[in-house]
Every structure is written in C-alpha cells, then in structure tokens.
Amino acid sequence: xxxxxxxxxxxxxxxxxxxxxxxxxxxxxxxxxxxxxxxxxxxxxxxxxxxxxxxxxxxxxxxxxxxxxxxxxxxxxxxxxxxxxxxxxxxxxxxxxxxxxxxxxxxxxxxxxxxxxxxxxxxxxxxxxxxxxxxxxxxxxxxxxxxxxxxxxxxxxxxxxxxxxxxxxxxxxxxxxxxxxxxxxxxxxxxxxxxxxxxxxxxxxxxxxxxxxxxxxxxxxxxxxxxxxxxxxxxxxxxxxxxxxxxxxxxxxxx
Amino acid sequence: xxxxxxxxxxxxxxxxxxxxxxxxxxxxxxxxxxxxxxxxxxxxxxxxxxxxxxxxxxxxxxxxxxxxxxxxxxxxxxxxxxxxxxxxxxxxxxxxxxxxxxxxxxxxxxxxxxxxxxxxxxxxxxxxxxxxxxxxxxxxxxxxxxxxxxxxxxxxxxxxxxxxxxxxxxxxxxxxxxxxxxxxxxxxxxxxxxxxxxxxxxxxxxxxxxxxxxxxxxxxxxxxxxxxxxxxxxxxxxxxxxxxxxxxxxxxxxxxxxxxxxxxxxx
Numbered sequence: 001x002x003x004x005x006x007x008x009x010x011x012x013x014x015x016x017x018x019x020x021x022x023x024x025x026x027x028x029x030x031x032x033x034x035x036x037x038x039x040x041x042x043x044x045x046x047x048x049x050x051x052x053x054x055x056x057x058x059x060x061x062x063x064x065x066x067x068x069x070x071x072x073x074x075x076x077x078x079x080x081x082x083x084x085x086x087x088x089x090x091x092x093x094x095x096x097x098x099x100x101x102x103x104x105x106x107x108x109x110x111x112x113x114x115x116x117x118x119x120x121x122x123x124x125x126x127x128x129x130x131x132x133x134x135x136x137x138x139x140x141x142x143x144x145x146x147x148x149x150x151x152x153x154x155x156x157x158x159x160x161x162x163x164x165x166x167x168x169x170x171x172x173x174x175x176x177x178x179x180x181x182x183x184x185x186x187x188x189x190x191x192x193x194x195x196x197x198x199x200x201x202x203x204x205x206x207x208x209x210x211x212x213x214x215x216x217x218x219x220x221x222x223x224x225x226x227x228x229x230x231x232x233x234x235x236x237x238x239x240x241x242x243x244x245x246x247x248x249x250x251x252x253x254x255x
Numbered sequence: 256x257x258x259x260x261x262x263x264x265x266x267x268x269x270x271x272x273x274x275x276x277x278x279x280x281x282x283x284x285x286x287x288x289x290x291x292x293x294x295x296x297x298x299x300x301x302x303x304x305x306x307x308x309x310x311x312x313x314x315x316x317x318x319x320x321x322x323x324x325x326x327x328x329x330x331x332x333x334x335x336x337x338x339x340x341x342x343x344x345x346x347x348x349x350x351x352x353x354x355x356x357x358x359x360x361x362x363x364x365x366x367x368x369x370x371x372x373x374x375x376x377x378x379x380x381x382x383x384x385x386x387x388x389x390x391x392x393x394x395x396x397x398x399x400x401x402x403x404x405x406x407x408x409x410x411x412x413x414x415x416x417x418x419x420x421x422x423x424x425x426x427x428x429x430x431x432x433x434x435x436x437x438x439x440x441x442x443x444x445x446x447x448x449x450x451x452x453x454x455x456x457x458x459x460x461x462x463x464x465x466x467x468x469x470x471x472x473x474x475x476x477x478x479x480x481x482x483x484x485x486x487x488x489x490x491x492x493x494x495x496x497x498x499x500x501x502x503x504x505x506x507x508x509x510x511x512x513x514x515x516x517x518x519x520x521x522x
Contacts, residue, residue, distance in 0.1 A: 151353040154322060158340040159371035159419065169367065173358045250358040250399050 038220040043227060046220035055209075060228060062205035066122075066194035067187075067236075070129025074190065075183055078134040082141025082179075087171060092146065103139065107132035107193060111200060125197040132193045133186040140182025144175025177251060180244045187240055191233050206232075271334060273298045273423060273455050274319050278328035281314060288314045290480035291328065298422075301449060301456045303470035305463055305513065307520050311481025312459045316425050319457055320346050332423070342372060345416035349428040351408040355400040361387060361411050362396040368418035382418070390414040391444065406437035410444075417448070423455040431461070439497055442469060446495060463513045467506055468495055475516050485516045 020040050026032060027039030038046070050056030085091045085099075111128055118124035148171050156166045172179075198207030206225050213221035245252075272295030281289040289311045296302050296319075304312050317323045318330050321337040321344065330337045332344065340346075348354040355364050365383045374382065387396055390410040400408050409429060416424060426445075430438040446469060449456055460466050466473045470489050477484035487509055491500055500506055 149353050151348060151350060152356065154340075154346070154348075155354055155367075157322065158320065158342070158344065158346050159368055160340065160342050161371050165371070169370070170356070173356070176358070250401075 034219070035217055036219055038223055042220040043223040046218075046224040047227065050221065050224055056224065056228065059204065059206045059209045059225070060232070062203065063191075063194050063198065063207065063229070063232065066125050066129060066197065066203070066205055067190045067232075069126055070194065071133050071183075071186060071190040073126065073130040074133035074186055075137055077130065078137030078182070078186075079141050079179060081134075082138040083145055083167065083171070083175075085138075086142035086145025086175070087167075092142070099139070103135050107189075108196065111196070115201065120201040120203075122203065124201060125194070125203055128197055129190050129193040133190040136185035136189065137179065137182040140178040140185075141175060144178030145171055147178070148174045177248055180240075180247065184237065184240045184244065187236050188233060191229070191236070195229065270297060272296055272331075273300075273333060274457070275331040275334075276315075276318070276328070277331065279318060279325040279330050280327045281311075281318060281323055282326040283314075283323075287480035289318065289325075290482050292318075292482060293328075294474070294483065296423075296455055296457060298455055299453050301446075301458065301469060301471045303458045303460060303466035303473045304476060305460060305466045305473060305517070306476035306481070306484075307478055307517060308461065310476040310478035310520070312461075312476055313427055314481065315476070316346075316427050316457060316459050319423075320344055320425050322346075342419050343422040345419040345421035345424050347409075347412055347416050347424065347426040347429045349431050351405070351412045351429075351432075352400070354412055355408060355415075357400055360397050360399055361392060361403070361414075364400065364411055365414050365418050368415045372419070386414045386418055387411075389417065389448065406433050406441065409433065409441065413445070413448075417452070421454055423457070424449070426456065426458045428460055429458075430465070438465075443495075443497065445469070446493075450494070463510060463517065464501065467491075467509050467513065468497075468500060473509070473513065475513060475520075477520055484520060485513070487512060 024039045024041065027034065027037055027042075034042075047056070050059075085095050107128065110131060114124045114128050114131075118127060152170050152174065153166070156170055161169070194205060195207035195210070197203060198205035199211045202208055206229050210222055210225040210229070213219070213225060274296040276292045276294040279289060279292045280287065292315065304315060306312050314323065318325060319337075321330075321332075321340040324338070332341070356367065359367065362380075362383045365386050366379055369379050369382060383396065384393070387393055390413050392407060392410050392414065395403065395407065400411065403411065413429075429445075430441055433441065442465065445456075458466070458469055467487075467489055473485075473487045473489060474483055475485035475487075476482065489505075489509060491503055491505055
C-alpha cells in the first residue's frame, strides 16, 4: 500500500469512529430515551455478555445456517436452470416472459403462501430463502451462457469435444464472472430473508433474537443483534469478493 | 458415391484428393454464397484461396471444415462425406483473440486439444512444452493470452491446432491482423512446419503476394455467387525465401496475372 492509500484508510476509520462517538454523545445526553437507544458502550457490553453466555453464538449459528443452506440451494439450482435456459435460444424465447413475470415478484409476498403450504418450519425458510436468492444467480447464469463467444463453440466442434466437456471447459468458465457476481448479490438477499423468516416463523436465529429483545425493551441486546447482522453481511461479502478475485485471476491479467 | 469415385479416377496417376468439393453449392438465408464448386486438394498440397471481400473464401473454408453443410453437391474428406467437424482437420481462425480461452494459460489452451484427444494427463506437459517450442513460444507456458502480443496469440492458436495432429490445416486469413514483419516471420514458420508435418493446407487470404509466396496452387474466386474464376499453379522453387522468391520472374508474372484478375472482378 502506498502513502495515499494508507491516508485514505486512516480517514475512513476516522469517519467511522466519529459516527460511533456521535452515537455515544447522543446516548449520554439522553437525546433519545435510553430505553430505546443504548450507547455503543451498552451495546458492546451486551455483545460480550451474549457471547460469553453462549446465547449469541447459537443465534448467530442459526442465522448462518439458514443463510448458507438457502444460498447454496439457490446457487446449485440457479446455475443448473440458468445453464439450461441460457444455452438454448429456443428455451430463452419460451421461458423468458415467465421469468420476467416472476422476477420482480416481491419474495415477501410468497412467504404467506410458503407458510400455508409448509408451515412454520425450517423447510419453509429454506424454500423462501432459496426462492428469493435464486433470481440474481439464475439471471446472471442465463446471461453468461448466452454470451459465450460463438467462436469457442466452433473450436469445441473442431476438437469434437463432448457435450459435457463443452459445458465444463467452455461455457461455465466463460460465464463464471457473471455467475459469481450473481452469487454475491444473492448473498445479501439470503441474509435478509433469513432474518425475515426467523422473525415471521420464530425460527432460532438473530432475527428472532432481535424481535424478542425489542419486545422486552432490551435495547442493548437488540442493538447487539443488529450489529452482529451487519458484521455478518460485511464478512460474507468480503469473503465472496476474495473468492471472486482468486477464481477470476485471469480477468485481472486481461485488464 | 459411385459417380464421385469415378470422377476421382479420371486422371490416372494422381493420388485421390484429401478434400474434394464436388459441385458444392451453399445457400444461406435465400442467398447463394457458393455455387457449384468443384475442387480437389491433394494430400500435402498447400492451396491458397484469394478473392475480393464477400466472394465466399471463408465460406468455402467453413465447408471444408464441416462447419457448414452444402445445400447441394458434396464435400468429401478422404473419400467420405463431411458431416461434421473432425479432429483431423484443424482450423486457424483469423480472430485469435476470440478463438483462445482467456481463462486458460498458453499451456492450458494447448492442453484443451490434448484433453479432447483423450491424452492421459501425465503425458500432456511434455507434449505441451514441445508444441510451444515448435511455434516459438518456449517459456510462455504460464502466460494468459491477454498477456501476449497478437503474433504470439496466433502462434498459440497454431500450437493448439498442431496438437490436434491434423491431416489438414485450414487457415482463415490467419495473419490478416498482424503487422508486416510479424506476418513474414509467421509465413516462413508455417511453411517449415507444414513441410515437416506433411499436412494439407487450405489458406485463405486477401493478400495476393502472400498467396503466391506460400502456395503450390492459387485459386481466385469470383463473387455473387462464389465460384472459381482463376486457377494458377505456382512453380516456384522451395524452400521459399522472402527476398529471392518475391523477386523471381515467375512470382512477378503470377502476381501480375492475379492482380489483373482481382481488378477485373471488382469492376
């Protein structure tokens, strides 16, 4: 890192620190009632307490589990379906209008449907999370498969490559930048829907913790949960970016 | 089939052509691109096809590759009709940037052809190194195509084609996008590679000098629809040399004849 980059990083941390300071100031001056707004000190204490008693660990694990299963299912199904639709012009023509109808449908609207059919269960959460998270992945995969350089298919034909080899050696790697970008978008969707499902269905997780804390006016615990959700979103997104960077090293060479 | 076999036997003493167009016609989107093309290419022959742009040079090559099927007539390879592309026929595309896999290194791109041929992975590295050395790219195995110059990328594509161990190499204006010096260097390398491997070559170009310099025979196509307009045997001594061959009276005579032909087609 050069000097300028270090300075920028220091500056960005300073901004974050001043926000926390402002928050502490507002809490100390009791501009908002302490019942609703704990200071960062109390939120931090609640975090430490939650982790040392083990409560927050199990809630965090619950949310991560919902998120991971839903996201993985969405990824597998989204890439598979997207590959089938994207590699055939006929399929794209027939299926695209239905997708255009389903895609903008708010996932929250299908939650009651899912609850009616599957009950307040883990299966319902898995269905809702993966249904919401599948769209960015599937649409990105369709686009990626449709955009494979036709010349490469001719190369594959001249090499008499098998259908399977064409998919795994030509189409998938070619579409991988699109697919990974879709998977990164879906990660956020999966987290949001995990929390929503936990709140609505009372499933074990940070969403449930946040809801119960708010109802009991335990504002410090509430904020601890919210902070933890923010950190979860941030860490998973950074991890995904690192994976993308590593998998798409060839693209860096291209620029 | 019987009539085709008879045709091939009509000239005694000549070997059966490796690639034979037999009255091949191609209609695409209601437009006749190639009409009644009959042409035999002998094994080991270096045939160049020239013509004004839009005359169907590239289309003729794609028929030979099996990427297109003739609307009527036949295209045979070793006496068998071409139904689809095959590994014995390698294609060097003009747009090397699109024909290489950007996510694979130079070694990985060559490996693609070896994988397709079912070569065990243990045997591949040695063969890849040998092929990269053959085309003058030793020490570049770990580079991505985007890190290589245009000339290097085209060498890499040629290496991948050689990995197919082709009986026939189809080249579609392979040096059209390269600068003059790089082009001359690659012309000589292709000549020596083909002399060594004995493969048949069909080479499409719009550069008339290049066609005469490389070919045993040059065919000029007439446009709309594409058909043979001129056929010249190039009786210049081999190995060819960039200076003395291009100054040879026979070279100049052929060049004149070909230029006049192209000029006439453009009127």
